[in-house]
Amino acid sequence: MTEMNNTTLKEELKDTPLLKQLHGANPYAVPDNYFEKLHEKVGNKLEEKPVVIRRISVSRLAARLAAAASVILFIGTAGWFYLQKSGQIQEDIYLTPEQISNSVYFDDLDLTFLKEEAASATDKNETDVIENYLLENDLTFLFE
Amino acid sequence: MPEPPDDQLLIEMFAVPEKRNQAFKLLMEKYQRRIYFHIRKMVIDHDDADDVTQNTFIKIYYGLENFRGESQLFTWMYRIATNESLVFLNAKKKRNSISIDESEISLPAHHDHDPLLSGDKMERKLLKAIDTLPDKQKLVFNMKYFDNLKYEEISEILGTSVGALKASFFHAVNKIEKILGED
Numbered sequence: 001m002t003e004m005n006n007t008t009l010k011e012e013l014k015d016t017p018l019l020k021q022l023h024g025a026n027p028y029a030v031p032d033n034y035f036e037k038l039h040e041k042v043g044n045k046l047e048e049k050p051v052v053i054r055r056i057s058v059s060r061l062a063a064r065l066a067a068a069a070s071v072i073l074f075i076g077t078a079g080w081f082y083l084q085k086s087g088q089i090q091e092d093i094y095l096t097p098e099q100i101s102n103s104v105y106f107d108d109l110d111l112t113f114l115k116e117e118a119a120s121a122t123d124k125n126e127t128d129v130i131e132n133y134l135l136e137n138d139l140t141f142l143f144e
Numbered sequence: 145m146p147e148p149p150d151d152q153l154l155i156e157m158f159a160v161p162e163k164r165n166q167a168f169k170l171l172m173e174k175y176q177r178r179i180y181f182h183i184r185k186m187v188i189d190h191d192d193a194d195d196v197t198q199n200t201f202i203k204i205y206y207g208l209e210n211f212r213g214e215s216q217l218f219t220w221m222y223r224i225a226t227n228e229s230l231v232f233l234n235a236k237k238k239r240n241s242i243s244i245d246e247s248e249i250s251l252p253a254h255h256d257h258d259p260l261l262s263g264d265k266m267e268r269k270l271l272k273a274i275d276t277l278p279d280k281q282k283l284v285f286n287m288k289y290f291d292n293l294k295y296e297e298i299s300e301i302l303g304t305s306v307g308a309l310k311a312s313f314f315h316a317v318n319k320i321e322k323i324l325g326e327d
Contacts, residue, residue: 009288012313018266018321018324019289019321022266022270023289026181027268028184028190030190038180042202043165045198046202
């Protein structure tokens with residue numbers, strides 16, 4: 001690996017004779033026995049710097065979770081009210097079969113347009129279709 | 145001198161609490177010179193290099209347990225050393241720009257006064273020339289020229305493409321050669 005590396009580097013330095021000539025030198029020196037003592041110095045620092053493990057008691061953790069949940073609930077509720085007020089949330093209406101009865105369902109709806117459509121229908125067949133539909137579905141009270 | 149232990153063996157030893165300190169000592173013995181000189185070439189001053197080297201090994205100690213072997217151990221350690229050197233140099237630059245009256249000698253001038261430089265006149269000139277390079281270019285040059293690292297390894301350490309590293313080394317070499325050639 002080193003041989004191949006050196007060859008490559010030598011090739012790369014072929015146009016730079018001064019750098020090629022200086023290659024391999026390490027001009028830096030260290031104090032005597034520096035490397036013999038380095039492990040001890042690092043070891044001393046490691047002893048001075050114990051790893052701090054933060055322990056959180058269960059009750060404190062529960063209190064923190066409760067506080068976080070309260071904040072989320074408050075923001076969620078406020079956001080829901082805001083969006084609903086601004087009309088961005090449209091509730092889906094699900095009705096039970098009992099609710100879908102004439103009395104419950106149609107009392108709240110303006111279906112006079114059906115009467116008008118039936119009255120204004122020029123085509124006899126079209127009128128018949130509407131009348132049949134109303135009869136079949138027990139909606140004749142609309143004509144009353 | 146006995147052959148230094150294999151990296152994988154050191155990692156496995158380190159994972160055993162009773163053998164951790166011994167493994168770390170062997171790891172330091174194996175790599176401390178390379179790490180120290182890599183840092184020294186960046187920060188220049190021995191005392192600064194000593195501080196940064198110690199911090200680097202402390203980070204290695206705390207990080208080794210989570211080392212997943214996705215890169216070679218020594219490139220991972222070089223990366224930590226490189227980051228620590230850059231953080232140190234940035235902090236030093238900030239300190240120097242804040243304290244205008246500071247009479248600290250500049251790094252190139254430092255080479256003329258450093259008793260821990262064993263190089264001759266030309267070698268000192270080389271170090272001064274290297275100091276004129278931007279930090280990243282200096283790193284690439286040092287790792288290639290002094291440490292004989294492959295571009296692929298430097299790429300792993302610096303997170304830069306091999307192509308960009310080659311270009312960076314080429315520019316650095318030309319700049320330095322030009323400075324060396326000046327009287």
